[in-house]
Amino acid sequence: MSDALLTELRAALGKEAVITDADVTSGYSRDMMPLAPVGTPLAVVLPVDTEGVRAVVRACYEAGVPIVPRGAGSGLSGAANAIDGCVVLVLTKLNEIVEIDPGNRLAVVQPGVVNLDFRGAVEKHGLFYPPDPSSYDWCTIGGNLATNAGGLCCVKYGVTTDSVLGLEVVLADGEILNTGRRTVKGVAGYDLTKLFIGSEGTLGVITKATLALRPLPQAPxxxxxxxxxxxxxxxxxxxxxxxxxxxxxxxxxxxxxxxxxxxxxxxxxxxxxxxxxxxxxxxxxxxxxxxxxxxxxxxxxxxxxxxxxxxxxxxxxxxxxxxxxxxxxxxxxxxxxxxxxxxxxxxxxxxxxxxxxxxxxxxxxxxxxxxxxxxxxxxxxxxxxxxxxxxxxxxxxxxxxxxxxxxxxLGGTVTGEHGVGKIKREWLEKEIGPVGMRVHREIKNALDPTGVFNPGSMFSPS
Amino acid sequence: MSDALLTELRAALGKEAVITDADVTSGYSRDMMPLAPVGTPLAVVLPVDTEGVRAVVRACYEAGVPIVPRGAGSGLSGAANAIDGCVVLVLTKLNEIVEIDPGNRLAVVQPGVVNLDFRGAVEKHGLFYPPDPSSYDWCTIGGNLATNAGGLCCVKYGVTTDSVLGLEVVLADGEILNTGRRTVKGVAGYDLTKLFIGSEGTLGVITKATLALRPLPQAPxxxxxxxxxxxxxxxxxxxxxxxxxxxxxxxxxxxxxxxxxxxxxxxxxxxxxxxxxxxxxxxxxxxxxxxxxxxxxxxxxxxxxxxxxxxxxxxxxxxxxxxxxxxxxxxxxxxxxxxxxxxxxxxxxxxxxxxxxxxxxxxxxxxxxxxxxxxxxxxxxxxxxxxxxxxxxxxxxxxxxxxxxxxxxLGGTVTGEHGVGKIKREWLEKEIGPVGMRVHREIKNALDPTGVFNPGSMFSPS
Incomplete structure (x- = not known):
């Protein structure tokens, strides 16, 4: 079964993009949180485009093998840590800034773009992308989206979700969902964009994002x-x-x-x-x-x-x-x-x-x-x-x-910006209670019925 | 069946809070959009608190009678229009400003509070609630939440969802879900708050909201x-x-x-x-x-x-x-x-x-x-x-x-702030396509499996 999956992944992505050497895969198996459990992946895959991501998702969905999506690995909750037998889906090679549109103050990016690189690129147009997690010189936009990352900017400019207009997401069965829009306002349907942001790779794989930009502020x-x-x-x-x-x-x-x-x-x-x-x-x-x-x-x-x-x-x-x-x-x-x-x-x-x-x-x-x-x-x-x-x-x-x-x-929350991941599952339950957990599981089951995406991260399936 | 339901509603809410006189119910059966279809409700109910709302939801859920939630009726999409045989659930009597907390720049309100009344109340504390739909002198916060209302403020201050920290929601089976938090940041779990905002009464009934406030701006x-x-x-x-x-x-x-x-x-x-x-x-x-x-x-x-x-x-x-x-x-x-x-x-x-x-x-x-x-x-x-x-x-x-x-x-959306309601269902489908519709239905079915909430608004169930 595993061999068949690996063969299929290699056929879809090319041999170099499918890594099974344990010395190499271990480097893709954990983030920056020492408390979080780490498993041994079946393989680490590095697709270069949305079609590659779809191929990985389809193959794993069919094979019943879980996928752990991953950006640069700067996370602090273990959300991107491998589980035994999973495929680690690394998004860093989808790293193109597709478009910068100063007239509408927006940009379209792939998830593997590094936060700081993106900030620099839009700054040349006099524009500003606020979210600035501490790891901004190496974390990726995709990871920022998956965790709804914050940073030092939030007191004035909000968190990642406040800067996102729309997403392209690969769903569990490999279909592509486009959420949101290029306009700054819009209420056509449920706010699926903000549902996927901060969902820690448990609902789908973000392969593109339309981001709202602000005018570059004055020197502080x-x-x-x-x-x-x-x-x-x-x-x-x-x-x-x-x-x-x-x-x-x-x-x-x-x-x-x-x-x-x-x-x-x-x-x-x-x-x-x-x-x-x-x-x-x-x-x-x-x-x-x-x-x-x-x-x-x-x-x-x-x-x-x-x-x-x-x-x-x-x-x-x-x-x-x-x-x-x-x-x-x-x-x-x-x-x-x-x-x-x-x-x-x-x-x-x-x-x-x-x-x-x-x-x-x-x-x-x-x-x-x-x-x-x-x-x-x-x-x-x-x-x-x-x-x-x-x-x-x-x-x-x-x-x-x-x-x-x-x-x-003190009336607070157990995570302001790092996320739940694999270290705060019981704390999520303490914070949001049984009805909240039930609704989380209902949504997870609706969008990912076989549990292909990051199972056991954020909460246990049942 | 209908008689049994009416008896149960009267027992729960009191006789005066359950209206079946067609001369009166017709006044609660439509919003401000002349294009939208209008049905004849079985009854119009006006609970005064969350427990009353729960009683209505439980009774209708058991009886298989659809609920159309409604605020002041200032909507422009027919989302609050009655359908034949439904119970129109009027939220205007849940109209208390529960708390204003200037130290944390937030307030807790019930859905029936009129937007302008709320603006005035927080202004006394030097605070500002931005969302200002044109009907702000008579529309309610609950309606604003259900439609993710905009207004003239949006160019600088965003839409309703940008000012909401958390919600209390009555789910289809009468359970109470609390989403979000009182802190300005938080990533514990999915962003259920923003999922319910703009869902036009199709996923649950909002009975309380924690709203973020801003410093009062200067005179313009x-x-x-x-x-x-x-x-x-x-x-x-x-x-x-x-x-x-x-x-x-x-x-x-x-x-x-x-x-x-x-x-x-x-x-x-x-x-x-x-x-x-x-x-x-x-x-x-x-x-x-x-x-x-x-x-x-x-x-x-x-x-x-x-x-x-x-x-x-x-x-x-x-x-x-x-x-x-x-x-x-x-x-x-x-x-x-x-x-x-x-x-x-x-x-x-x-x-x-x-x-x-x-x-x-x-x-x-x-x-x-x-x-x-x-x-x-x-x-x-x-x-x-x-x-x-x-x-x-x-x-x-x-x-x-x-x-x-x-x-x-032109790359736009079919609704910037009024919503889909009962007049733009086919346009929603044109805008978001079959995968988007599928995900909408999956979420609707997960949270409201029997279709008790506003069926046929925003999209048809199947």
């Missing part, structure tokens, strides 16, 4: 504030929201993150030794408006008791400050292996989440650094453990779950 | 430009888009609309007698930015050959100019009955759509006024006919369809 001005208590920083975030400010970026770093970042960059962020939280904000509104926004942010932070405030419209200096945020995960590798979590809480509850992480850190006896997108409440508490210690790994797993429980208690 | 500045050719006006719209301007409102009126509006308001818009198109724009960015945006709009319109340009930051004067746009449909009643269409085309193709409407007008020998949301390509060509002429009505129907064909030819 940057503002930082240091606080000697996380409560004060949390209060400042809540005030920014309630007073109607919409910065283009608003990140928070706790004391552990600040120290790790400073050590790694061999620099001093000027926060002082008793700094417990740093807020890092930008405005891309330009000119007088940006200055007014940054001044308002400064006023709020000062009112909330910031010990240090600093604003600059120097681009290089702004990039340096942003770099302190961007390097946190890398900086934490100095202390061990990291395991990053992803909870999103109401924006009034950020300080409570950080306090909860602090308590959990003491309980499990492991360093937990909290960084996150304060402007939208999406926090990434990151647990550090020693790779050679099974005991520390077990405690890290415990902390990972405890943080999710705190997030739910 | 207003700009108008008159053109002696629609091509020039269309070119100006395309240039506004491609040059990255995002006005908060950008409407277009053709010559027929301008004349009707001027006659109705007994005023002169200053466009001159050979004016073929008027662009009406606003910026709500405030201060210097608004002045800069309006100046850029003026420059583009002048470059494109506008014969008249005029800008004002006087609120009253801006409202007067906007009034000229808002009264067009009423003004057209001077000439006969109107039938308004709803197509959305790529923003570069607006002039071609207007030219197509002009051609169709001559072909069918009826007046067609084109007004629309130029900034997002969503046009409302409005056909005027004599109520006592079956021949004119038939020609109006012909024009209605011909306009949709032109919209599709």
């Amino acid at each position: 001005g940057t503002f930082v504030a240091g606080f000697s208590s996380t409560e004060a920083a949390g209060e400042a975030v809540a005030r920014v929201v309630s007073e109607g400010l919409v910065p283009s970026l608003m990140e928070i770093m706790d004391a552990t993150s600040i120290k790790a970042s400073e050590a790694y960059l061999k620099t001093d962020l000027g926060t002082g030794s008793d700094c417990q939280a740093l807020l890092l904000c930008q405005s891309d509104s330009g000119g007088e408006v940006a200055r007014r926004e940054l001044a308002a942010l400064e006023q709020i932070c000062t009112d909330c008791g910031a010990d240090m405030v600093y604003a600059t419209d120097d681009i290089a200096e702004g990039n340096m400050l942003l770099q302190a945020r961007r390097v946190v995960l890398t900086a934490l590798e100095h202390y061990g292996i990291w395991l990053t979590d992803d909870v999103c809480v109401p924006r009034t509850r950020i300080a409570e989440l950080i306090a909860g992480c602090d308590r959990i850190s003491r309980e499990v006896g492991l360093r937990i650094a909290v960084v996150g997108h304060a402007g939208d409440g999406n926090m990434h508490p990151t647990i550090v453990y020693q790779p050679d210690s099974p005991d520390e790994f077990a405690r890290a797993q415990q902390a990972f779950d405890d943080i999710l429980a705190v997030g739910l208690e | 500045g207003t700009f108008v430009a008159g053109f002696s050719s629609t091509e020039a006006a269309g070119e100006a719209v395309a240039r506004v888009v491609s040059e990255g301007l995002v006005p908060s409102l950008m409407e277009i009126m053709d010559a027929t609309s301008i004349k009707a509006s001027e006659a109705y308001l007994k005023t002169d818009l200053g466009t001159g007698s050979d004016c073929q198109a008027l662009l009406l724009c606003q910026s709500d960015s405030g201060g210097e930015v608004a002045r800069r945006e309006l100046a850029a709009l003026e420059q583009i319109c002048t470059d494109c050959g506008a014969d008249m340009v005029y800008a004002t930051d006087d609120i009253a004067e801006g409202n007067m100019l906007l009034q000229a746009r808002r009264v067009v449909l009423t003004a057209l009643e001077h000439y006969g009955i109107w039938l308004t269409d709803d197509v959305c085309v790529p923003r570069t193709r607006i002039a071609e759509l207007i030219a197509g409407c002009d051609r169709i007008s001559r072909e069918v020998g009826l007046r067609i006024a084109v007004v629309g949301h130029a900034g997002d390509g969503n046009m409302h060509p409005t056909i005027v006919y004599q109520p006592d002429s079956p021949d004119e009505f038939a020609r109006a129907q012909q024009a209605f369809d011909d306009i949709l064909a032109v919209g599709l030819e």
